[in-house]
Amino acid sequence: MSTTLPFAATQAQPNYLNVDYGxxxxxxxxxxxxxxxxxxxxxxxxxxxGGMFAVGMRMNLLTPQGLFDHDTYNKLFTMHGIIMVxxxxxxSIPATLGNFLVPIMIGARDLAFPRINLISWYLYIIGxxxxxxxxxxxxVDTGWTFYAPFSSTxxxxxxxxxxxxxxxxxxxSILTGLNFIVTVHKMRAPGMTxxxxxLFVWGHYATSLIxxxxxxxxxxxxxxxxxxxxxxxxxxxxxxxxDPVLFQHLFWFYSHPAVYIMILPxxxxxxxxxxxxxxKAIFGYSFVAIxxxxxxxxxxxxxxxxxxxAGQSMYASIAFSFLSFVVAIPSAIxxxxxxxxxxxxxxxxDTPMLYAxxxxxxxxxxxxxxxxxxxxxxxxxxxxxxxVIAHFHYVMVGGMVMAYLGGIHFWFPKISGRMYPEGWAxxxxxxxxxxFNLTFFPQFILGYQGMPRRYAHYPPEFxxxxxxxxxxxxxxxxxxxxxxxxxxxxxxxxxxxxxxxxRAKGLxxxxxxxxxxxxxxxxxxxxxxxxxxxSGEEEEEVELGG
Amino acid sequence: xxxxxxxxxxxxxxxxxxxxxxxxxxxxxVLGMWVFLVTEVLFFGGMFxxxxxxxxxxxxAFASTSHFMNVTIGAINTAVLIFSSFTMVLSxxxxxxxxxxxxxxxxxxxxxxxxxxxxxxYVEYHEKWVDHHVPGPGFRYExxxxxxxxxxxxxxxxxxxxxxxxxxxxxAGLLTALIVMAARNRFSAAWYTPVEMIGLYWHFVDVVWIFxxxxxxxxxxxx
Numbered sequence: 001m002s003t004t005l006p007f008a009a010t011q012a013q014p015n016y017l018n019v020d021y022g023x024x025x026x027x028x029x030x031x032x033x034x035x036x037x038x039x040x041x042x043x044x045x046x047x048x049x050g051g052m053f054a055v056g057m058r059m060n061l062l063t064p065q066g067l068f069d070h071d072t073y074n075k076l077f078t079m080h081g082i083i084m085v086x087x088x089x090x091x092s093i094p095a096t097l098g099n100f101l102v103p104i105m106i107g108a109r110d111l112a113f114p115r116i117n118l119i120s121w122y123l124y125i126i127g128x129x130x131x132x133x134x135x136x137x138x139x140v141d142t143g144w145t146f147y148a149p150f151s152s153t154x155x156x157x158x159x160x161x162x163x164x165x166x167x168x169x170x171x172x173s174i175l176t177g178l179n180f181i182v183t184v185h186k187m188r189a190p191g192m193t194x195x196x197x198x199l200f201v202w203g204h205y206a207t208s209l210i211x212x213x214x215x216x217x218x219x220x221x222x223x224x225x226x227x228x229x230x231x232x233x234x235x236x237x238x239x240x241x242x243d244p245v246l247f248q249h250l251f252w253f254y255s256h257p258a259v260y261i262m263i264l265p266x267x268x269x270x271x272x273x274x275x276x277x278x279x280k281a282i283f284g285y286s287f288v289a290i291x292x293x294x295x296x297x298x299x300x301x302x303x304x305x306x307x308x309x310a311g312q313s314m315y316a317s318i319a320f321s322f323l324s325f326v327v328a329i330p331s332a333i334x335x336x337x338x339x340x341x342x343x344x345x346x347x348x349x350d351t352p353m354l355y356a357x358x359x360x361x362x363x364x365x366x367x368x369x370x371x372x373x374x375x376x377x378x379x380x381x382x383x384x385x386x387x388v389i390a391h392f393h394y395v396m397v398g399g400m401v402m403a404y405l406g407g408i409h410f411w412f413p414k415i416s417g418r419m420y421p422e423g424w425a426x427x428x429x430x431x432x433x434x435x436f437n438l439t440f441f442p443q444f445i446l447g448y449q450g451m452p453r454r455y456a457h458y459p460p461e462f463x464x465x466x467x468x469x470x471x472x473x474x475x476x477x478x479x480x481x482x483x484x485x486x487x488x489x490x491x492x493x494x495x496x497x498x499x500x501x502x503r504a505k506g507l508x509x510x511x512x513x514x515x516x517x518x519x520x521x522x523x524x525x526x527x528x529x530x531x532x533x534x535s536g537e538e539e540e541e542v543e544l545g546g
Numbered sequence: 547x548x549x550x551x552x553x554x555x556x557x558x559x560x561x562x563x564x565x566x567x568x569x570x571x572x573x574x575x576v577l578g579m580w581v582f583l584v585t586e587v588l589f590f591g592g593m594f595x596x597x598x599x600x601x602x603x604x605x606x607a608f609a610s611t612s613h614f615m616n617v618t619i620g621a622i623n624t625a626v627l628i629f630s631s632f633t634m635v636l637s638x639x640x641x642x643x644x645x646x647x648x649x650x651x652x653x654x655x656x657x658x659x660x661x662x663x664x665x666x667x668y669v670e671y672h673e674k675w676v677d678h679h680v681p682g683p684g685f686r687y688e689x690x691x692x693x694x695x696x697x698x699x700x701x702x703x704x705x706x707x708x709x710x711x712x713x714x715x716x717x718a719g720l721l722t723a724l725i726v727m728a729a730r731n732r733f734s735a736a737w738y739t740p741v742e743m744i745g746l747y748w749h750f751v752d753v754v755w756i757f758x759x760x761x762x763x764x765x766x767x768x769x
Contacts, residue, residue, distance in 0.1 A: 109563065109564035112574045182574050216591075227704075235701050241603075241694040243603070253592075
């Protein structure tokens with residue numbers, strides 16, 4: 001199947017961006033690359049909406065007596081959590097970079113089900129609009145976890161609409177995962193064996209497993225919650241024999257694996273960046289690959305560590321505590337292997353690599369504090385304090401958002417065909433790193449000193465650390481705005497990107513034109529070497545550059 | 547760009563541009579359907595999990611409710627669904643052999659059986675309504691010791707059978723679409739993927755019912 005297409009090798013190649021400019025060609029596209037861009041823009045919008053709520057929270061926490069009343073603050077942190085988790089973090093890397101790159105990296109012309117891919121974007125948008133509708137009508141105050149019986153019986157805010165929005169967007173997530181699984185199984189190019197799959201694809205495959213296995217459970221949990229709100233049968237109400245802890249079990253059965261949906265794609269991006277900018281094959285390829293699957297599997301067995309103080313049996317807690325330690329092992333394997341990859345590599349400090357450094361450091365702090373929390377004795381002390389907030393923001397923001405930005409920069413030339421301004425990008429990466437740490441490190445101390453999460457007001461002795469955190473959040477916000485501006489500028493005005501600006505390995509750089517044509521390749525790609533064969537780089541020649 | 551589909555010597559009408567050949571396309575569809583059914587297992591699994599927890603908490607109350615379930619209708623409906631799975635298998639077989647007439651007949655039979663099931667389900671729901679066994683403010687229960695616990699069982703009964711019925715309704719819609727497509731000669735022995743897909747879906751929905759029937763109707767009859 002190595003037929004050369006008639007239009008190949010002309011200079012002004014048609015690519016997926018210039019093939020058609022009409023709005024219909026975007027809204028009805030089935031091209032995975034265009035859908036990835038639709039996702040990119042919508043996700044960015046939701047990121048800023050969720051960020052606005054965070055701004056409100058940090059403003060409120062500047063002073064001990066606060067700026068808002070309790071009800072408003074409850075809504076702020078709830079909407080921040082719901083938007084950021086369900087409408088930014090879960091789809092962030094998989095639906096944008098994953099959507100764009102998974103087919104190209106395995107040498108396919110598209111995902112297995114292009115129309116389902118488009119449907120998933122529409123479901124995401126509908127779900128997002130429904131959830132935003134709840135915001136416009138006055139918001140919701142249950143926390144992103146929707147804990148019953150508050151959410152099912154007592155809250156008089158728009159729980160039902162929000163739950164419907166999350167429910168709908170859940171199917172977008174399921175369909176993305178389903179598409180990836182089938183694509184990776186059935187559409188790999190000749191020579192692209194499982195042992196040669198880029199680690200980016202392994203990470204997305206593991207993510208997809210969680211999306212497919214976990215999301216339906218949270219979907220049915222929200223259905224039960226909605227029915228309960230409607231019928232008041234008391235299924236989660238302890239007054240009449242219902243079990244509120246059951247809700248927590250069902251919720252975390254999805255939502256703990258979901259935090260791996262929110263980190264595995266980040267790890268997938270970092271694996272690509274580290275190996276490219278170290279000019280060295282990844283250390284222990286199969287360990288990194290299998291550790292993704294191990295995280296996906298073990299991630300389903302640890303949800304009970306969210307219930308240590310919820311009245312769960314002590315023996316169950318011991319088992320969940322132990323398993324939570326076990327799930328840290330594959331994550332640690334990745335960190336060690338990235339470090340070992342850099343050891344004696346020729347490391348360069350381009351922007352994506354700066355984000356990768358940020359990721360490795362911050363994720364390690366986030367992950368290790370996760371082990372503190374998996375220890376029952378410590379968890380009882382810091383449950384529902386800012387320690388927990390700091391922990392998961394180190395993983396979600398310090399990890400995932402760093403990886404997302406790193407990935408956006410790394411593949412920006414591929415996606416847009418242009419280069420971004422390196423100086424501004426390095427500056428922004430530094431601002432993000434400083435702003436992030438100033439925001440969230442004080443929260444570890446606050447939490448350890450006993451400041452509870454989700455309170456609008458606090459005792460005056462916590463003010464200094466809270467002011468530091470708010471100052472950091474302002475810096476962080478600037479750090480997110482700078483890339484927005486220069487990337488938007490570079491999209492039209494940046495210098496034209498060469499075929500492979502990073503001299504990276506992988507089908508997307510070596511065999512697919514930059515930017516790719518609609519069907520990704522000018523000729524059927526064939527894989528003849530293992531992934532990340534950087535050591536064989538000298539005998540490589542750029543034969544597809546033009 | 548459309549002409550980049552041309553690398554294939556033989557271009558089959560239903561083969562989409564991004565697949566190499568029909569076999570790859572068919573295998574992808576089947577795998578996709580199985581993955582979707584896995585999500586469905588987890589979807590119903592949440593409710594089965596809740597059922598398990600509450601039945602463990604309130605075994606006597608749950609057992610007492612099965613005297614108010616219509617076991618006869620439940621048993622008939624079980625037979626109806628199993629038979630509809632059989633006609634569905636025959637539809638798929640007819641599609642594989644390219645027998646249009648048999649395909650349409652078996653699809654219609656399957657659809658009728660599905661509607662019979664839904665009709666009986668309506669009768670049952672109506673009984674529950676009349677007996678005040680619908681959870682909510684109007685709920686009454688004959689055995690006053692178990693009012694609250696029984697309400698949880700009936701909540702699960704309506705959630706599980708209701709979700710199952712919604713899947714049946716979706717299935718009936720899909721069968722109707724298949725019948726229309728078959729009548730318009732869309733299927734051939736070379737391409738009948740939708741029949742195969744919806745067949746898998748239909749069997750899955752039947753299997754869910756086979757679990758629901760004993761768990762909801764028969765638990766009190768074991769003593």
